[in-house]
Amino acid sequence: MAVQLHSPQGMMRPVPYHHVAVATGTRHVHVAGQIGRDEAGQPVASDLRGQISQALRNTARGLAGGGASFSDVVRLTFYVTDWSPDLIDDFMAGIDDVAAELGVPQPLPPASLIGVDRLFEPDVLVEVEATAVLD
Template identity: 45%
Template sequence: MTVELMHPDGMLEQTDYSPVAVGTGSRLVLLAGQAGVTPDFKPAAPDLAGQVHAALRNIVIGVRGAGGDVGDLARLTFYIVGWVPEMWNEVLAGIARAQESEGLPAPMPPLSIIGVAALFTPDFVVEIEATAVLG
């Protein structure tokens, strides 16, 4: 594993994701924003939780395609249409599904959520960018 997830003393106490990731590999993988879509560009689900799950699955496919795995993920940035904090539980539900089906770590790597007005098409409600460090 090339990424060590950390939670230094004195930082905000949280359990869903680690605030710090330290990469020790030699290859940096930058994934373009992944929406919750099927390979034929159709929404994988109508709801936020389903699209978060599908977008994370697409990220795992990308990281594995680059020769890495889920333990190499160092950072995630979520872009969510119409973000309000009340959406957090749906985001967590999608993450939990991806942790179960794709083996993503718990807690997750550092993540940020940015609210946006729109994505590529109105059918998409989330897009997730990822950074991974491979050995």
């Protein structure tokens, strides 16, 4: 297996992701920020939960285009507009809604959630970036 995920003793718990990914391989797949729109660029949802789910579906398509899947992901970065801790339930529900469908590991690979004022258009609430390593 090219990617091993773990959380060493002494690191904060519980968290919905692993703290460490160790990967071997020479092919790297980097998926640019994906948002909650379909292939025609039309919004799929207006809420955070729905946009996270669609952004992850788009991320899965990007990974597949590089010959990868979520099992090869070593890093996820989520950018969320107007973030506040009270949004965590909707955020996690959006992930949970598609985790089985897309093969998203639970807990997640190492991940960062970064709150931003805005993304490139006003209706975009979330953007997801992924990095994968293949043998």
